[in-house]
Amino acid sequence: MRTLTYAEAIREAFAQMLATNPRLLVIGQGVTNPWYVGDSMRDLDKQFGTRRIIDPPVSEQGTNGIAIGAALAGMPTILIHPRMDFLLKGVEQIINQAANWCYVFGGQAGVPLVIRAIINRGGEQGAQHSQALQALFAHIPGLKVLMPATPYDAKGLLMASVQDGNPIVYIDDRWLYKERGPVPEEPYTVPIGKGIIRHEGQDVTLVALSYMVVEAQKALPLLEQQGISVELIDLRSVKPWDKELVLASVRKTGRLVVADSGWRTGGVSAEIVATVAEEAWAVLKAPPLRLALPDLPAPTSRTLEEAYYPRAAHIVDTVTRACGNAHR
Amino acid sequence: MGTTFPPFLLVHLLRTMVRIRIFEERTADLLLRGEIRCPTHLYIGQEAIATGVCAALDRSDYILGTHRSHGHFLAKGGSMRALMAEMFGKKTGCAYGRGGSMHLIAREVGFLGSVPMVAATIPIAVGSALASTLLEQGRVAVSFFGDGATEEGEFHESLNFAALWKLPVLFVCENNFYSTHMPLHARQPTQDLTRHALAHAIPGVAVDGNDVVAVYTAAHEAVQRARAGLGPTLLVCNTYRWRGHVGPHWDLDKNIRPQKEVEAWMARCPIHRLETALLQQGLLTPQERDTIYAQAVHEVEDAVAFARHSPFPDPVELPAHLFTDRKTP
Ligand SMILES: Cc1ncc(C[n+]2csc(CCOP(=O)(O)OP(=O)(O)O)c2C)c(N)n1
Numbered sequence: 001m002r003t004l005t006y007a008e009a010i011r012e013a014f015a016q017m018l019a020t021n022p023r024l025l026v027i028g029q030g031v032t033n034p035w036y037v038g039d040s041m042r043d044l045d046k047q048f049g050t051r052r053i054i055d056p057p058v059s060e061q062g063t064n065g066i067a068i069g070a071a072l073a074g075m076p077t078i079l080i081h082p083r084m085d086f087l088l089k090g091v092e093q094i095i096n097q098a099a100n101w102c103y104v105f106g107g108q109a110g111v112p113l114v115i116r117a118i119i120n121r122g123g124e125q126g127a128q129h130s131q132a133l134q135a136l137f138a139h140i141p142g143l144k145v146l147m148p149a150t151p152y153d154a155k156g157l158l159m160a161s162v163q164d165g166n167p168i169v170y171i172d173d174r175w176l177y178k179e180r181g182p183v184p185e186e187p188y189t190v191p192i193g194k195g196i197i198r199h200e201g202q203d204v205t206l207v208a209l210s211y212m213v214v215e216a217q218k219a220l221p222l223l224e225q226q227g228i229s230v231e232l233i234d235l236r237s238v239k240p241w242d243k244e245l246v247l248a249s250v251r252k253t254g255r256l257v258v259a260d261s262g263w264r265t266g267g268v269s270a271e272i273v274a275t276v277a278e279e280a281w282a283v284l285k286a287p288p289l290r291l292a293l294p295d296l297p298a299p300t301s302r303t304l305e306e307a308y309y310p311r312a313a314h315i316v317d318t319v320t321r322a323c324g325n326a327h328r
Numbered sequence: 329m330g331t332t333f334p335p336f337l338l339v340h341l342l343r344t345m346v347r348i349r350i351f352e353e354r355t356a357d358l359l360l361r362g363e364i365r366c367p368t369h370l371y372i373g374q375e376a377i378a379t380g381v382c383a384a385l386d387r388s389d390y391i392l393g394t395h396r397s398h399g400h401f402l403a404k405g406g407s408m409r410a411l412m413a414e415m416f417g418k419k420t421g422c423a424y425g426r427g428g429s430m431h432l433i434a435r436e437v438g439f440l441g442s443v444p445m446v447a448a449t450i451p452i453a454v455g456s457a458l459a460s461t462l463l464e465q466g467r468v469a470v471s472f473f474g475d476g477a478t479e480e481g482e483f484h485e486s487l488n489f490a491a492l493w494k495l496p497v498l499f500v501c502e503n504n505f506y507s508t509h510m511p512l513h514a515r516q517p518t519q520d521l522t523r524h525a526l527a528h529a530i531p532g533v534a535v536d537g538n539d540v541v542a543v544y545t546a547a548h549e550a551v552q553r554a555r556a557g558l559g560p561t562l563l564v565c566n567t568y569r570w571r572g573h574v575g576p577h578w579d580l581d582k583n584i585r586p587q588k589e590v591e592a593w594m595a596r597c598p599i600h601r602l603e604t605a606l607l608q609q610g611l612l613t614p615q616e617r618d619t620i621y622a623q624a625v626h627e628v629e630d631a632v633a634f635a636r637h638s639p640f641p642d643p644v645e646l647p648a649h650l651f652t653d654r655k656t657p
Binding site for chain 2: 021023025051052056057059061062063064065066067068069070071072073074075076092093096097100101102103104105106107108109110112141142144162163164165166
């Protein structure tokens with residue numbers, strides 16, 4: 001199969017969906033801007049016109065509401081925030097309106113809205129251009145939250161999101177944009193709510209999400225050298241998340257490490273650990289461990305960034321700790 | 329009142345206002361009796377606005393409302409039974425008992441929804457107009473909101489976008505001069521709300537919101553503009569709510585507003601005004617007038633009986649409808 005970058009895979013999903021669904025609308029600040037969303041949207045406005053690829057004024061709350069209105073009035077819509085941080089200005093529309101609409105009106109009106117929120121970490125961009133807010137949205141009933149880690153999933157989950165007919169927060173991380181991987185040419189979907197085992201192992205279950213999957217894959221050979229056999233799960237969907245897959249794996253390995261790209265307190269990792277503690281307490285051979293961002297805003301200076309973002313080495317440390325001396 | 333108006337339209341306007349008024353008075357009564365318990369914002373005094381605007385619309389046109397939307401719902405043609413049942417929290421309500429007075433929907437007549445967050449539905453109305461334009465459906469969208477909503481950022485963001493795209497939107501500001509307890513003069517530097525239109529280069533039209541014919545005329549013109557592709561209009565309808573902000577009471581004991589102010593506005597009752605004019609001009613006989621009232625009372629009592637006799641939602645339905653299973657086509 002041919003390979004594409006993550007960004008190219010996203011672009012291909014957009015292009016194919018826009019070509020086949022004349023009702024699909026795309027709206028987001030910077031969608032016609034060469035640096036905001038980079039390769040992931042390149043020239044879509046030229047191909048499909050600025051009536052379907054709308055680059056709105058700087059008005060996040062208004063734009064979010066407009067996207068909801070268009071979706072309610074018959075146009076499935078992909079709303080894009082080139083930095084997830086900007087989405088916060090319009091969060092009222094997402095949390096109060098989009099997430100509640102179907103439920104409060106008894107299912108008479110779904111909101112077919114995909115909110116593509118891009119995380120832009122590092123590069124000395126600092127606290128307000130880097131936040132990974134999956135936990136915030138995962139907390140909200142009525143939203144589904146996805147974090148594809150591979151080009152294949154980036155395309156397949158985006159296509160699944162648009163088909164789903166509900167408000168979905170699709171979070172892509174700029175650090176993934178240059179990752180390459182096999183991507184089928186034809187349209188396809190990846191099921192929402194399903195994780196995937198990226199590597200089978202016996203000693204410890206390592207659940208990673210988004211960019212942490214990349215770092216986890218770098219950590220695998222290092223751990224293998226130490227004789228630790230890791231079962232790596234790429235969560236893909238943060239909400240709903242694949243509890244069965246994780247529980248089955250923990251029942252096999254007896255150990256759990258969760259590597260999240262967001263913060264620690266109240267984070268996705270806390271949810272997974274808590275669920276495993278509730279439902280598989282008896283099989284745990286060691287306390288589950290979490291690896292996440294420290295509870296701090298992102299600093300800008302590169303030396304501080306270096307200290308801030310966990311990498312493969314931290315995963316190695318954490319997994320080793322979870323295994324103690326008992327793994328052999 | 330212009331003589332150019334066909335009498336059937338004028339009688340329709342009167343009938344709609346009377347239906348809303350009697351529905352609202354009965355609602356106040358049911359609130360006092362504790363039969364309705366959800367937070368309820370009455371529309372009494374403002375009937376001419378929903379009535380005049382909706383009369384200028386087609387059934388397929390969209391409207392979006394606020395926390396104070398019973399009038400919009402009824403004027404657009406929503407089922408009175410479903411509205412009353414919703415306030416009773418019954419399964420037969422327009423939102424199946426999920427919404428109460430502040431979450432109304434009647435998609436079959438283009439009422440896309442109302443929610444209590446001030447200004448939240450303004451951009452949603454703009455989005456529905458955007459979809460109508462892109463899909464070439466010719467539908468106009470109306471956003472109803474109060475004067476308080478013009479203080480929110482979404483209002484300004486929405487006017488800007490709608491103006492830029494020349495969208496078929498009618499922004500209807502129902503200026504009743506209060507945002508809960510706060511009078512307009514304590515909230516904005518001038519009382520002329522049409523000035524907000526200036527900033528976005530769209531027409532800003534002020535009308536007497538207690539004159540249903542004036543409202544209809546202005547709305548009709550704005551709707552024609554919108555349909556012709558000339559873009560949005562801000563229609564500021566100056567009016568007054570008779571009762572307190574929320575609930576059945578008058579709020580006169582709380583020193584929020586003077587009794588004289590309330591009385592002055594009650595003397596300008598939009599219903600009385602049209603009714604008197606119609607009787608004087610011989611377009612309505614006293615007998616026909618009485619029939620309109622009797623029919624409205626009958627319709628409201630039927631809705632109350634329907635609501636009373638309807639079942640409550642079954643708790644097993646609690647988790648239902650968080651998501652739709654209708655896939656995007
Ligand atoms: C975003 C938001 N802030 C505050 C409130 C509380 N609130 C409910 S109604 C209201 C007043 C709104 O006044 P206006 O828009 O003039 O409408 P009216 O009640 O006069 O019809 C306020 C402040 C709210 N519902 N939403």
